[in-house]
Amino acid sequence: GNSVTQMEGPVTLSEEAFLTINCTYTATGYPSLFWYVQYPGEGLQLLLKATKADDKGSNKGFEATYRKETTSFHLEKGSVQVSDSAVYFCALSERSGGGADGLTFGKGTHLIIQP
Amino acid sequence: DTAVSQTPKYLVTQMGNDKSIKCEQNLGHDTMYWYKQDSKKFLKIMFSYNNKELIINETVPNRFSPKSPDKAHLNLHINSLELGDSAVYFCASSQAMTGTETQYFGPGTRLLVL
Numbered sequence: 001g002n003s004v005t006q007m008e009g010p011v012t013l014s015e016e017a018f019l020t021i022n023c024t025y026t027a028t029g030y031p032s033l034f035w036y037v038q039y040p041g042e043g044l045q046l047l048l049k050a051t052k053a054d055d056k057g058s059n060k061g062f063e064a065t066y067r068k069e070t071t072s073f074h075l076e077k078g079s080v081q082v083s084d085s086a087v088y089f090c091a092l093s094e095r096s097g098g099g100a101d102g103l104t105f106g107k108g109t110h111l112i113i114q115p
Numbered sequence: 116d117t118a119v120s121q122t123p124k125y126l127v128t129q130m131g132n133d134k135s136i137k138c139e140q141n142l143g144h145d146t147m148y149w150y151k152q153d154s155k156k157f158l159k160i161m162f163s164y165n166n167k168e169l170i171i172n173e174t175v176p177n178r179f180s181p182k183s184p185d186k187a188h189l190n191l192h193i194n195s196l197e198l199g200d201s202a203v204y205f206c207a208s209s210q211a212m213t214g215t216e217t218q219y220f221g222p223g224t225r226l227l228v229l
Contacts, residue, residue, distance in 0.1 A: 032215045043119075043205055043220040044158075051215045087156060093214040102148050102160030102172075103218060110156075 002027045006090045006106035013080055014114055021075040021109045023064075023090035031092040033057075033066050033073040034103065038087045047075075047088070085113045118142050119221040121206050127227045128196060136191045136224045138206030145211055147189035148218065149181060152203040161204075164189055165211075196228045 006023045013019060025031065032051040036044040048057030053068035064075045073090060090106040119140045128134055140147065146165040152158045162181045163170040169181065178194045193200060203223045209216040 034217075036220075038156075043222045044207075045220070046217045049217065089158065102150070102163050102170075103158075104160075105158040108156045108158075 002031070002092060002094055002104045004090050004092055004104055004106035006088075007109050008107050010110040010112050012112045012114060015082055016079045017113075019075070019077040019080045019084075019111070021088055021090075021111070023073045023075065023106060025071050025073065025090075025092050027071075027092055027094060029094050031094050033064070034091045034093070035062070035064055035073070035075050036089045036091060036105075038089065038108070040086070044089065080111075080113050082113045082115055085111055087111070119206055119208055119219050121204075121221040121224050123224060124222065125225050125227075127229065129229055130196055130198060132196050133192070133194045134196060134226075135193070136204055136206075136226075138189050138191070138221060139187055140206075140208040140219070141187065142208055142210075142219060144208040144219075145186065146209045147183070148207040148209075149189065149191050150205040150207065150220075152205060152223070154202070158205070161191075162189075198228050201226055201228045 003026045034049040035047040037047045038044050048059045050057040050066035053066050056065045062077045064073050087108045087110050089108045091103040093103050122137045148163050149161040150158050161175050180192045183189045203225050205223050206221040207218040209218045
């Protein structure tokens, strides 16, 4: 079956630090990859996505590149802000299954940015 | 405008009761989903549904049943609530069900079973 593995944290950084959250996946077919963010007390919002190998998703200074050879989709940001404090979820959706199986999520990484 | 809305936001109830959570999307999407987020924040798909088929995660007890009165709504009915049903339930929608689309999530319903 499909699975997503990511560092769980909490990850604590100082403002303006460089951020990397690792994400690796296992899939039976050719998945699309996503990063979602959950702010306290809220639902999930799409941060970025990539649907094929070597695609780079980017949004709000965050980036992730779909690496099929290493089955990875690591999230990076050059300079984090206090407002980036949230829980970040890596997820995949299996295209060969028609997407009917929904998103398979990692366990989430709690990111805390200190001023 | 709220894209995906859920009611109620909070639900506290006794073990053994039957309850429903409503979900509505105004995005014109064809596909809707229900996810469960446990106390450790782990998210798991419960159902996927479009106007053609319902896909049920095999681990979901049959006490849980989705009902869709129309394309914009997918409600979740839970019978004989158990303590382990306490969680946050998220509704989501997407344009189609090919696996590449973005899913849009509601704000969640926090269910506490006493």
